[in-house]
Amino acid sequence: MLVYEGDKQQFLSDVQDNSIDQKIEMNMWSRLHKRVSQSEEQSWRNSLNYMQNVLLDSEIPNSSGVAIEFGIPNTNKRVDFILTGLDRANQHNAVIVELKQWSKVEPVPYIDQLLEAEIIDVQTRFSHGQQVVHHPSYQAWSYRSLISNFNANVHEIPIHLESCAYLHNYVPPKDDPLKQHYFQSLLEEAPVFYRSDVKKLREFIKKYIHTGDAKQTLYYIDNGEIRPSKSLQDSLTAMLRGNQEFILIDEQKIVYEQILSFARRSKEDGKKRVFIVQGGPGTGKTVVAINLLVQLINDDQVCAYVTKNSAPRNVFDAKLRSGAFKRKNISSLFKSSSAFIEADANNFGTLIVDEAHRLNKRSQLGPRITGEDQIKEIINASRCSVFFIDEDQKVTAQDYGDREQILYWASYFNAEVQEGMLLSQFRCNGSDGYLSWLDGVLGIQEETANPTLEGIDYDFQIVDDPNELRRLIEERNKADDKARIVAGYCWDWVSKNDAQSVPDITIDDFSMYWNLRGDGTYAITKESINQVGCIHTTQGLEFSYVGVIIGNDLRYEKGKVITDYTKRAKTDQSLKGLKGRIKKGDQEAMKTADIIIRNTYRTLLSRGMKGCYVYCTDAGLAQFLKTRIAGYVDEEESPLLAAEKE
Template sequence: MLVYNATKQQFIDDVRANIITDAIENEVARKLNRNSPRNEVTSWENSLRFMMSVLLDEGIPASAGVAIEYNIPLTNRRVDFILTGKNHQRDDSAVIVELKQWQSVEVTKKDAIVRTQLGSGIRETNHPSYQAWSYAALIEDYNETVRSESIRLVPCAYLHNMKQADAINDPFYEHHTRRAPVFISRDAMLLSEFLSQHIKYGDSSNIMYRIEHGVIKPSKNLADALVSMMQGNGEFVMIDDQKLVYETAIDLAHRATNGNKQCLVVKGGPGTGKSVVAINLLVELTSREMMTQYVSRNSAPREVFKKKLTGSRKKTHIDNLFKGSGSYVNAAPDTFHALIVDEAHRLNEKSGMYQNMGESQIKEVILASRFSIFFIDEAQRVTMKDVGTVEEIRRRAEECGADVQELDLVSQFRCNGSDGYLAWLDHALQVRTTANTDLDDIDYDFRVFDDPSALRRAILEKNRTANKARMVAGYCWPWASKKDKQAMDIVFPDHGFAAQWNLDDDGMLWAIADQSVEQIGCIHTCQGLEFDYVGVIIGDDFVIRDGRVVTNAEKRARQDRSVHGYKIMHKNEPAHARALADQIIKNTYRTLMTRGQKGCYVYATDPETRKYFADFVRSRAEVERPVVSEKSGSLNGLNLPIVSREQAEPFERHVPVYDLSIAAGDFSEMQVAEAEHWVELPDFMRASPGLFVSRVVGESMNRRIPNGAWCLFRANPGGTRQGKIVVVQHRSIEDPDHGGSFTVKLYQSEKIEEYGEYVNQRIVLKPQTNAFGYRDIVLEDELEDLKVIGEFLSVL
């Protein structure tokens, strides 16, 4: 997603006219559905004026592109400023500029980490050169268009308020400043020269537009990347808070070798990279010949990791790297250099099969190692025996004489990088009050099903791509198939649905077993793991009554150990028991509903609960109908699943196909209803209201759109059209390819100020072609009659 996009000249004009921050603020509100805090607006006002001054250099072409606040795909991170154009060799280039308001920094002993004033105090954070480089690396990693079309990404940083460069350019950071040079206040002319070196010619090929709408590579899965990571390959670029946690942990591990015990508590929600950082630390500390182990209470992630590593090294070595949390009851003090505890919220008080050994798993880990790190999300405590809290870790560390530090992970990599979905989920489950009260503008595939069989078909369909979609459920059904292999566990006769819990044969490897998609997992077999898509069955332990969540631990199956002891506790302390069970049940569904990187599909056994969740998505589409995967028609060259109007799931799974001339006439609700063909978009594209598919004929746009290509458009686009490829209609247009009064062209406008407002004086519709004979279409009269029908998004 991109907040602002214009030419260099238009950007300069907007800054001079004092409208740049209003334009950005309005687009943030429209596209991100949030208000901009005052400090963010002030930052734009200050930094963008400095960037305008830098861009006044005539060596930087006026037609270079300027992009502001670009959201990196599949994350919640945004790039401050990007300048696009062509370098001296006429290669497409994009210079990424990380802007900082900092006035001074201090050098640390941690790689790529500096200290500076942030908020109310001096804090450690990423060196801006590393930050700029890591953002460029992420874009290149995720965006296949950047790689396949050889778009050069050049990172740098501009600290326009900083007067002294000694610390920020300290030789300790040379590795990073060479990859992404940093410029301070007095380096404004040097920055201009740097930009002109990489952007010699203007952006004549819509570079930022191609990046924004490029093909996105699927997110990496930690388990799949494990073997390569254990071989020392950097499979995941650590950004921002992840890098800080990683470097702090390495520093503390070395400090603890000859000094006091060290303990680091890392708080982070689902998808913030806790396990990625944990595995990277296991690899790095082991390579430094420190005796290190990865520890988790839940065996599912351990067993999956072990399975993935099988064949790459000896079994004894693998088993010695991954341990259960009860392994340290009898360990001698300081046996290990480092113990890395993942999912620390799942730690129990005592160890052993009967929970009768030791005093505290937290204390045992701290005593057994010189350095211990606990990755924790208290909102994922899902049994009554889970004692992992920040307060308890701090208390036990103090008992053991260990120094304690706390850090946070906030960068979001799951749920399509959507903080909004996670905040909405907390609101919907009534875990906490948030501002995200609906799913509007949240880029995550959330669906509600009236039929569990339809949900299963949807998950089966998604699983065909990479075996990374699974069904899970609250533990509300007895595990009958544990003793009788033919018995069904979860049965809904009215819907013809019957399924088994995950088979005992697969054990904790259910999440990656080849034929396990038909089975249903529970919290114990999926916590700590992730899928592309997750289908969640909500049982009667969680229902909605008059808009309020009502939980009932007694609706859980008797085999579920999560609420073991509830009845005795309820007899002695009923209020406490109900409150604890309520928290556990909500946490369970919060955890289940955040296992999907791309989407979460839901079926609730209770009708009122189903309606409650369905109401959140009604603004985007009606509750799901059964999935239709068969093709009901074919359109020459459109190699995607096509269905009829009757079979379509409008704007949830399918978008309409139009003749472009008809669409140009007037994109209306009538047309949507009467569209004969509907097409299913590829997995990496999200269907949403307003999208449509049409064919572009002719050579006038062949540098971007091949003749005859099927393309995805957004109808009636809002916001600025400057520099975008659009479908427009005007009575004065006679398109050279088809003769109609509509055309697909690059839109450029020239504005003048009238009565304090900027209005179009001239609109130029530019072909982007290598063919001879195409000219600009220039409109100067009756511009108010011009209709922008749709915005080009991508070639399919």
């Protein structure tokens, strides 16, 4: 939706008589029902005065279309400025301009790792301090790609889109952080212009806008049908066919077909539907989800893959964008669970929610907590919503998603509900027995069909030295670069704010850092073998081999595996809100903390496809686990157990 629309002549007049900010503010309220802050008004006055100066060029036609604050459908993103017209071949053109008031920019210290993972960040100073943000060229290009991928008129008219960024306050230093060699491909997609580049920006615009269009191109953009473009469909199909990780097997295919039919019916009759899929670790929930995403895009549905945790989104985005399609923008298909607070009803055809047990009740955006209920918002925003869930993988006090809550909100919206189950194990060497054993030794289930690992074909080892754990994982990693070390959150993340700090995790002569700050693809980034992952960067993902460091929050005492919330790191947020209640004697809070710690290790210990190696900081727990691998040890033959019995 266009907040402000006019032609160049009208725009210049509105800026010159100081009414431009008032008109935008009134339209924001009348069209979007949004109130704006004083800082937003001030930014319009500042930036649009600079754009006025750019457009004071007689060769830029007066009848060129001007749009300000164009809302990109199905997102909460708005494009700062669009100028439209016809090129020399009489084709419709639109130039997207991302406006920035930045005056100082600095490179982030770990930029090489970020670029390896294709996360394009720089560091800038705002009034409230320093902040890491996307490169402005990336932002301009991504907005262009969003419009191109989902606006049918862009391809059918067609409309040629270009994009750039204008930093009108920025005077670059000699060694400009924004134009380093690793940003070259971004700058080719969307050039960046500075305070002294007015003439260069004018020439860029005039390459694409030769004659005016009387706002016709704006009309086409604003009224284009919102659906996936054919080029996006073709790219996704080719990518999926070439990726063996996403092939469906057995009941995965059955559940996939059931959901597909469900979603197609919602597209035909407009009725709300909710599909709940339950499945444990390694049963293929994500494989089904990604296949659904691609097929529904090819069905012309506007849909997205949703998780609370950014790690799975980043990894699957990167995997699908590999190869010849690296520059295709499909990041808009991967959304946070907090992205639907302001979404209109049925904005999406289908929303596919992976790791639905990790959903929060309310979304937190920066210091403000907004929204009412993430499950409600997701169901409201889509005709069909699909929830993949495993309630035994809740790992923080804020994890709220469960079957009962999904059914409650489905009933609220009068949605038809269907459920499915994924059972076959495709992780842990296909062994359901290993997961059963894991539930037993962790005390999650009292009775288990597999009290030991006898007869279970899975490489599980307890090691007595964390350096040996590291050696084993590094050796396994040589085969496929898919082995990683992870740990319980029992060590403070000191390096988060100080990259030059001592290593976060130190055990005698062993030391390593937590996973790289800003490394959104820890599971597949090459350098991650030298880092330790945590639950937040690994849940929903898998490795060929996983090395797990179990901290002192899980110990073996007096014949039982116990948890100890006090041994969690101060920087750990997973028990937020529980510790104070526990200190006051709240037994329910104590029970919740106990479950979270056990579930965390259950999740970490089930990440390995072929094997899992474990180091325990508690010697008693290490000894106990050893006795449960090959078979029970008689208590008289075990000095540790015998001493405890006395």
